[in-house]
Amino acid sequence: MTVLLRSCLVLLFLTMAGALSPGLHAQAPAAPGTASEAAAPPAPVVDEQTAAWLAFATRTEELIADPTTRSERLENLRSELATWRQTFLEAQTGNALRITTLREQIAALGEAPAEPAAEPAEIAARRAELDEQLSRAQAPGIAAEEAYRRADGLIREADTILRQRQASELVARGPAPANPASWAPAAGVFGKWVTDLWAETERSWANPARRKAVMNAAPVLAIELLIAIAMMWQGRRLIQRGISRLQARVRPVWWGVIELPLSLAQVALPVIAVAVLISAFQRTGFGGMQIRAIADAAVPATFVFALTTWIAGHIFPAREHLATILPLAPERRREGRILVTLFALAGAAETLFSAALSPERYGDYAQLLLYPFTLLSGLLLFRIGQLLRLALTEAPDSQEVSGFSATVVNLLSRAAMVIGIAGPLAGAAGFMTLAQSTVRPAMVTLGVLALVTLTQRLIYDLYALVTRADAKLARDALFPVLVSSLLVIAAVPLLALVWGLRPAELTEYWSTFQDGFKLGDARISPMDFIFFVIIFGLGYGVTRLMQGALKTSILPKTSLDTGSKNAIVSGLGYVGIVLAALAAITSTGLDLSSLAIVAGALSVGIGFGLQNIVQNFISGVILLIERPVAEGDWVEVGGVQGIVRGISIRSTRVETFDRNSVIVPNASLISGQVTNFTAFNKTGRVIVPISVSYDSDSRKVQKILQEIAEAQPMVVLTPPPSVLFLGFGADGLNFEIRAILRDVNFSSSVRTEINHQIHARLQAEGVAIPFAQRNAHLPLPRILPEPPAPPAGAAPAPFTR
Template sequence: MQTPSAFRRRIGQLLMAWMLCGALASGAAVPSALAQPAAPATEAAADFKTRLPQWQNALERAANRIAGGDLANTEYETLRADLAKIQQEVREAGAAAVAARDTAQRMLDALGPPPAQGAPPEEAGIAAERKRLSQTIAEVEGRTKQTELIVTRADILLRTAADQRMTQLTEQIVRRGPVPLLPATWAALPEQMSYVQERIGRAFGIVMGDGEWRERLYGLGALAALLFLVAWPVRRVLLRRYGHRALEERPSYRQRVVAMAVEALARCLVPVVPTLVLSGALVGLLRDAADAGPLTALVVGVSGGLTAFFLVTGIARATLAPDHPSWQLANLDPDSARRLVRRVPLAMVGLALAGTGIVLSEGMFTPPELRSITGFGTMALIAVSLLFLYPDHLWLAAPPPEAEGTDGCGCPDGEAAGPDVTLPPAASAVPEAEAKAEAEEAPPARPRVVGLRLRLLIGAVALASLAASGAGYLVGAIYASKLMLTTLVIGGVLLVARGVLRELLCVLLERGSGQVAEVRDIVIATDRGRRMLGQAGRTLIDGLLLTVAAFFLLPLTGMTLSEMKGLADGFLSGITVGGVRIAPGDIMSALMVLGVVIAVTRFVQRQLDERILGRVNMDDGVRNSIRMGVGYLGTTMAVLMSVGTLGLDLSSLAMIASALSVGIGFGLQNVVSNFISGLIMLVERPVKVGDWVVVNGLEGTVRRISVRATEIQTFQRASVIIPNSEFISKAVVNWTLKDKTTRIEIKVRIAYDTDARQVYALLLKIGYGHAQVLRNPEPIVMFRDFGPSGPEFELRCFVANTEHIIPVRNELRMRILEQFREHGIRMPFDQQTVHMPKVEAMLEALLTERRAQAGVPELQVVADAGKVVPLADTLTDRGPRTAT
């Protein structure tokens, strides 16, 4: 059996052998490692040379097609996709080239600078390797410049295509077509109507004449019936249990939001989802059929109209609650809400028919004259439908809550003047009937009208679209109407979603129990953190809803999905200003990383303090130092990770820091000094949390040590913020630095005629008699001095904790006073002799003269010791006297 020393020697030998083998292997691999990058670099160069002509030819074809003009939607999307693919491939090749250049540059730097002129030449292999690396770097830099050129050219082509596309859209909007009110336009109507009917009849004949298509349509009809049978009971259950219902008291805001969400879900999504499913299935089936374009346009138009109808009417009833005004969220007068809800379906029928007509005219390639006439009728239907909702009596605001049940002045009935108001005699003499008549003659307050500006804007757009279509500008009129109506529908839906999501966030933050509450308390335990999370959540909800609105509205402006994606990528990638790239995406990522790492740091601090340090018998100061150290480490890591996410060059930051060092040295020297002092306090711990300290005349308990300052709470419960440098550079009294055991001194003065040994014994007995006074060290009594009024004693005793000083001191003084009174021990007053010769002479002369005049003998007094003295001798004494 090997001894421990032999075993250790054996292990050491094995480790040395392993390290020697590794060194030999690495040394043998150096030449191969130097030669290894040559093969991948050669392959990358060959691949780049092969693909470069392909990229250039693709760019030439795209440039020629853009120069031809009149790009269709599908062609424009294909062109953008091809150019984006080329950009992606070229960027990848450029990134590979940059990586190869950096590798070659590091290897070249490892060879060192070339020999100076006149110096001995370097070894031939090193010189050849230096030449090869220099050529590689030059070649790779050339590839990098070519990739930058291709990317720039592709970006120019994309911008040119987008500008051309926008120009085409603008020309279409402002282009004037046939005027619908002219006789020439109506003259071509019969021929064009027959053409459209023929197309629609052919489409229906193809679909209905085929047995397979009929079976598919029958299957879709059965699916529609099944969905209806399932959705309708679900709708009734949701409305009955969670929707608007009669209650004795007005429901809270949260109850109204929940009921509104349930009503909107039942009245909107339940009919909308089957409609979209069926229409999507029909469009998918008709896509493979020949000459089925009119039928596809009909399906899309009808499904879009039904979807808009269900959404708007459902949200209107959910928000206005006409049958239960107490559940209303729109703050409208109940009568106005009921009238508005009755008119909304009629208006939506007109708008749905108008939208279906627009989709049909665009999808069936309707001839210009027929499209102009039907478009004018559609715009008229839209204007009439919107103006049907325009009257002010539909938008009267509800009275304020305090006005309910009042006399019109905002006060309850019979209490208009208030209990403490006394009317003048002239007013009190007015008969009651005359007062009522005056009240009836007074004009009633005019109710407030809601949404007047928005309704004026909508009405103006509707009338302008009607006038534009009547003048022949049908495309512009349709464009404005579609944008307006889609904005209204999407805005209403997203406002409802905003209220629901915000209320769900409030429920999450206010939930008192459950798994969600436990997870929330683990991540964020303080009320301040919850408020910050709530504000951040509301901001995030608004941002997401705005993104959704932009996703639906931007295509109406002529922007395609690829353009939207490119716009988002361009926004997130940022712009370059003065050689510095400002990327909102990187900034948001850095902020997210910073927030997540700091949140994790706070979570680790809290768990470490509560679950580990809290269960160990550890001093509070040590716990605070560990907690603060973890916080500083986490914050530093968060800052470094966020800087890395931003992609900032630390060398440039170092240059900026060196430039600012002088200013920091002069302007922020106190801040830096306090920061360093705080670190010293956390490491050296001359003062820690919980200590009783006295600094600069301020006495209190240390509550918190932060980066810049330390918080001290005085015994008056006042918080004092003291810079950390005060604790390092000045004298500080720390009562609890090493030990909390503290001595108490109580001074006592007695009369000279008192038995000193009796007083000594009583004080010692009182010290030993207190339960919180320590026996080791034991209490002692000191005969301090002979004072001017009597002997002075001092009771000295120790307590285990500084927190007991004040109550123990008070209790000892109370017992001393009680024992002294019980044993007749007197504590004298301070005695002082004041000599005023002139005043004494004047008083003595006055008293002598008065006695001589009255024939009265000299007045005497009995002093404290029973001695009879003249009155004049007592003028400068203090204490009680008895006259005789």
């Protein structure tokens, strides 16, 4: 479908008249001579593009219903249907702004009365006119939606048929390689292919024009062939040697970033050389269908071989000092390189033979000739699975694979060994399509995962270079892990294609994802969501920028206290976030008015479930407005004393004097009892108790204490400090100093200083400080009889308690 046709279709559905609203099909006319003939509506006008769509849709329905329609034909029809469907989807919202304006105009007239006669004639006429305009404006969208549904349904029908055929081909059984009776027909097919290839060569050489073209291009072809062979076999070594020389001149921090991209030349050079050679050969026009098929497959086969061997060189490196992804011994890595290289040769050869031995021309026995490649690939896959297993069991402790990586490697090794045996067995039984659809995809999956792993390592090295962090720390950082996760997600569609998902199906899933879903009268697509995030992010960033400027440049120049400044900054943040959300919703064109009732009902339910959270949020707003508690205040709440360090939306953080953080819900600060020692000023009272002995002069002691209190620099003299004689205690006379401090935050240090001075003055004045004394009364020992006298000459018995 051309761009011009698509543009005409869009214009068509944006400008269709109201006569198309009954549908795209014409109505049958009434019988002539009847009274209904004059009252019948005019037949809808069908322009060329609409007629083209109707004809195409009808023809497509017939081909889909025909079981003999080839799969390639269905794929082409599906591609055209997808183009039509996208056109119809774009046309559905063509008059959205005009429809919204008309609805607002109709709403401005008020609700239509139950009795039309009750409405003034002018308003009724205007309402009818607007209703007619609204019907005409909605007609193109309705017609486009109907056509969209039809195209979408046809696409689903085609996909269903193609999937069923694909499943049938997968389990279809052909000639079995294990059956000796199949060998002779297979040999005949191979002989016929060789005969056809030789006949094509003879016919081309017999053509004077083609023979002359080949002779003229022979020197160039010979040179290019030698260059291609040299690049295939020696280019890898030359590039590796150049990279090794460059490594000695580059700092290690840069080497991990540049080594992998530079080594891709080992893939690019052979592919370029073969592509140039094949292009020069094809320009001669030599050969027929077989030779052209082999030539067309030569570049993909070269790419398969070069890329696979490149992956093998990085997963199983030959040099000892290089970091390995799989912790294997040097002899195991050498075996891995050999196995992967053999698989690359088998894959390249199978690509060439698959292009030449087409089943459409040589029958089912052509697939049997490809079984040796499937068998070899399966055995190689089984051994590679064993190597993956050895990476888990024989790895040294310093390089042991653990965690999620060990789980993935274990699963891959088991799957590779199972498929490596089951695939060739299925092929030997005659299920060649099943065998080829398992062995090759399994090996390609390992290659894709290896590429992902190498790219992840490149991301880690690049992050370490930019941030100047250690390599181990870079692997544990959040940003490279997120990028690596996105890389794995991006590889999922590629793996789906490898395992048989049709490109059309993948495109369909992507289109469905891009189309989004309907929310009310609006359609939400991923691009709308991304645009919403960008607008909201910009608004949030501007809000934070304004908060920073207000906090550091404007508010410090005002006379507001710290609590007021913090309240203004927090309030600006809340307002900015709300405005950013509104701007993001408005800019994406979301119309959520139709969801107002549903949102109201949900808000009631959510309100009951999140009652405490909402209560704490409202309390946080009240705290910021009334400011009974502000940051930096010394408060006591719930038996906990400390300094307020932060007031958030839900809770307030209080730091105790033991440097512990206590999270207090904001509702507790509003509804509970809170003691704020520094709410309006920092002045506060300090009380210091003291006792002296009973033989002390009470008035002298009171005078001494009064002098000590008045001498403190933090004690205010208005009102003056007071000394109270509280009474007679158990051990002495009890006094108490009560003084008002300029800053209650220094109460502990002032109390300590007063106690030091009291101790020094009372000692100097000879006033004793009483302390508790206790007398221990022990009962008299019992009178015990005298022990018998020891025998003469015996040593006295030892004294024991």
